[in-house]
Amino acid sequence: MRKLGEFRLNNQESDFQNVFEFPDFVEMRPVLRDAVRSAARESFERPELPVKVERATTALEEQLERETRKYERQMGVYPNQTTELNALVRLYTHILQIISRATDITPELEDIIYAVNQTRLSLIQLPKLVGVGELYREDRDQELIPDTFYDYVTTYLVKPYLIDPSGQIVPANVQKAGRQLVVKMTTYAYRDWDAYLTHEYDEQHIVKNRRGLTNDAYYQQLEAVELKYADKVYSKVLADVYQAFKRILIPAYTKQFEIMTTPLSPILRKAPQVKQQLDQIIRQAFHVDAAGVEHVMDNQIQAIKNKYQFYRENFT
Template sequence: MTEFNYQLNPVQVDPSGHYDFQNVFDFPDFIEMRPVLREAVRQVAKEGVKEPTLPVQVERMATALEEQLERCTRKYERQAGYYPNQKKEKNELSRLFTHVLQAVSARDEIDQDIEDLVYAVNQTRLSIIGLPLLEGEGPLYSPDQDQELLPGTFYYLVALELVRPYLKDPKGGMVPENVTKKGRDLVLHLTTYAYRDWDSYLTHQYDEKHAIENQKGLTNVEYYDRLEENERHYADHAYADVLADLFGDLEQMLVPTYCDHLAIMGTNLEQVFQKAPLVRLQFTQKVRERFLVDDQGEEHVMDQPLQSIHQKYEFYRTNFS
């Protein structure tokens, strides 16, 4: 079995006081890494169960553990340190990453992709271990805590731009009491997209589609109706491409001229835009372009996908029923 040096490249505070936290969830190839990481988390969850447990229960535990892993990691990345009341939680998080690291590196076959994941997980583990102590008190993780967009970050600024037509007072802030019902729904959807695992989302779609295709007793019309309903339900995957393209646009605008790198969930763009006010205007324009914003300020990302889906199944119903 391959031996790894788990003390490689510990994270340091630079002379300016910046703590270069490295987060596996923001590594460039994380989409490819996620299935292996998820398998390792599932193994850790399974090993943590002492009594016989149904597979579905283990799966739920693994999902909850993976969510905790990511949300806690992003919290400490944002804080760039830990508060005294968070010491136990921080230590448990580093131990969890150690267990995940051991599960990944214990695989029989270690190729370059696995080595990259081992490096990314270990750098995250070392980042957590080396966090400096902060003064005061910080929040502890709660699985019941609502996910939210963090002020100044990429998704927050996108929402801030798209919610403008739904502000009761145009000069007011993006707070619930100043946003109409339609605007609150939009922010909720963007929050969902920010935290959604799109690969898992599409897997659910394929599973449901497969079930429809194998369901007996459906008429042709019923069959096409259900397939159309399935595609319409998951059509908001279009937002994944829009958001990815928009973040790529932003990286080209800012890196490396104004900052070394961007973390989609962690970088406070407001601070960066203070040094680059023209880029803020360019970013706003890109938001409008990517989201197909009309003259009234409303976005239309879903218009074309939904129309195409309907036209496709209307054709099927007309010609194959």
């Protein structure tokens, strides 16, 4: 993990500091989640069942991230959002207090405290905007942020599903398979892959500890679990594509390229030739065929099936 001074140097490049965009957020997330869990637990008037606390934790963590990213995109606060923003700042303050309760403040914990506090300060310092802004709704589906990394990739991949190829990418002009692809990519953009893999490991553990299974049934159930979570391959594909984008764009065309917030259109307007490079990265990583259809899952699924077929043929 980077030292605190390195965080400060890195974060001086951006006006808005977002803990979810810090370089080592993957390492920070468990500590942040524990703090959110404590905040969720303390929100109940009396002790609650663990499952209820976990649901509240998940909802609160999602709200924390989505609201933070919203204000980062807006770079300001509308009058009707003042109460919401104040509540968000109070939540960050509470999380900061919870993390700071630790008896041993390690350099790593200092980095997390710094990142959370910088986010809190960025929210406090947001300028006032004129007009009406969007308020958070828990039941609202998450959407891809226009003109950012995930939106760019999805827009490229959905092209073969357009009813009118020259038309806009709007629901009315996208075939059902294309709309499903957009939903899938949106899911991947916001998915907590660590938690997703934990669910897979848990299900595998259940199968491995299930008594009385024949070898054939054992392999069949393990195969079903692995196929269920086969789309985890998208985590690596998207991460690789993002890193490839960064290598092209930084520092030649932009000082930083954040996965959820940096708009691509200003870069492409100044350097239109870059689009061909970015599109080529997508084509290769997603195994896009001549018709423009991606085939990331093909090899993944076949490899899983081949593996368990081998097990059944040789170990039953």
